[in-house]
Amino acid sequence: MSPTTHRGGNVNRRILSIAIVAGALAAAAGATFALRASSSNEQPPAALQRARVASDALPAAALAAASQRELATAQSRMIATDTYLVPTQSASDLCLVSLLGNEMRATCNPESRFFNGRQFVYLIGEEGAPSSLTGLTIAGVARPAVAEIEAVFPGGITQSVTPSPDGGFTLAATPTALSAGEPTSISALDQAGRVLEAEPGPSK
Amino acid sequence: MLAALALVTAQVALAGAAYPFAGPKTWDQGWDASGSYDGGVYPYDVYVDMNNKSCGGSSGCYARVALIDGGGTWHCSTTDINSRTWCQILSGYEFNKKPYCKNNSTLVYTAVCDVADNS
Numbered sequence: 001m002s003p004t005t006h007r008g009g010n011v012n013r014r015i016l017s018i019a020i021v022a023g024a025l026a027a028a029a030g031a032t033f034a035l036r037a038s039s040s041n042e043q044p045p046a047a048l049q050r051a052r053v054a055s056d057a058l059p060a061a062a063l064a065a066a067s068q069r070e071l072a073t074a075q076s077r078m079i080a081t082d083t084y085l086v087p088t089q090s091a092s093d094l095c096l097v098s099l100l101g102n103e104m105r106a107t108c109n110p111e112s113r114f115f116n117g118r119q120f121v122y123l124i125g126e127e128g129a130p131s132s133l134t135g136l137t138i139a140g141v142a143r144p145a146v147a148e149i150e151a152v153f154p155g156g157i158t159q160s161v162t163p164s165p166d167g168g169f170t171l172a173a174t175p176t177a178l179s180a181g182e183p184t185s186i187s188a189l190d191q192a193g194r195v196l197e198a199e200p201g202p203s204k
Numbered sequence: 205m206l207a208a209l210a211l212v213t214a215q216v217a218l219a220g221a222a223y224p225f226a227g228p229k230t231w232d233q234g235w236d237a238s239g240s241y242d243g244g245v246y247p248y249d250v251y252v253d254m255n256n257k258s259c260g261g262s263s264g265c266y267a268r269v270a271l272i273d274g275g276g277t278w279h280c281s282t283t284d285i286n287s288r289t290w291c292q293i294l295s296g297y298e299f300n301k302k303p304y305c306k307n308n309s310t311l312v313y314t315a316v317c318d319v320a321d322n323s
Binding site: 061062065068069093095096102103104105106107108109110113115116118121122123124125126127128129130199200202203204 | 233234251255260261262263264266268276277278279280281282283284285286287288289290291292293294295308309310
């Protein structure tokens with residue numbers, strides 16, 4: 001056996017070893033994902049269970065950037081003004097995407113437990129530092145039992161919004177609320193006005 | 205020829221790739237981190253995220269990401285309690301900026317902060 005052939009044999013064995021290890025890791029990852037998926041009884045957001053329509057598409061200005069961030073743009077759903085649900089290309093995560101001006105914000109959780117047992121998922125988009133805000137928008141998606149989202153700002157200033165049929169919502173702080181600062185709580189209420197879930201606001 | 209092709213391929217692969225500027229590490233309450241200013245040489249499609257939060261989806265698990273310009277003004281600030289928080293500036297902005305991450309929660313968690321310059 002020539003040295004060249006011998007080296008080639010080593011390379012082949014190495015490639016085979018790498019392939020076996022990679023295969024084992026992939027199998028383990030698949031098993032983990034399957035376990036997570038099967039352990040969750042969570043229903044996906046309603047918007048993902050309806051047919052996609054033309055208005056669900058992300059605006060052209062955001063498409064390239066969203067693809068670059070590995071979002072599956074062909075599966076997007078618009079759930080409220082400037083607010084979308086978009087799975088990742090690997091389908092491992094589901095992201096809530098909020099478009100405000102030339103900024104695309106998103107928050108993601110594993111798709112199999114997107115709500116993680118909670119009533120709503122949201123993000124707070126801000127302009128300016130937390131201590132000197134010039135803009136604040138809360139965007140999110142709620143489960144079907146939620147009839148209203150309520151944000152309380154310092155001083156007891158309260159704003160609320162009704163989720164869309166898809167559960168989506170966008171709440172822009174009024175100038176009065178904005179001058180008070182970030183919300184101290186964000187709550188999901190049912191049809192009777194009962195608080196289903198209350199989340200404290202962020203720290204500075 | 206092959207070397208040139210490999211170089212081009214590598215450049216394409218790197219374009220838009222996010223890289224960490226803080227972590228993975230444990231973030232105590234109130235801890236923050238900044239990356240370097242980009243000098244305005246990456247005007248478009250700049251992205252910052254905090255991801256793999258160990259408490260993601262749990263009550264109070266807040267993180268904040270932002271891009272801060274040379275004058276100290278915050279842009280693209282985003283905060284939430286989920287596993288991954290990110291913001292990307294789309295075409296149209298051009299200013300000197302640095303990525304910023306903070307644990308603005310009441311919890312201690314592990315996470316990593318990434319930035320990507322896509323121009």
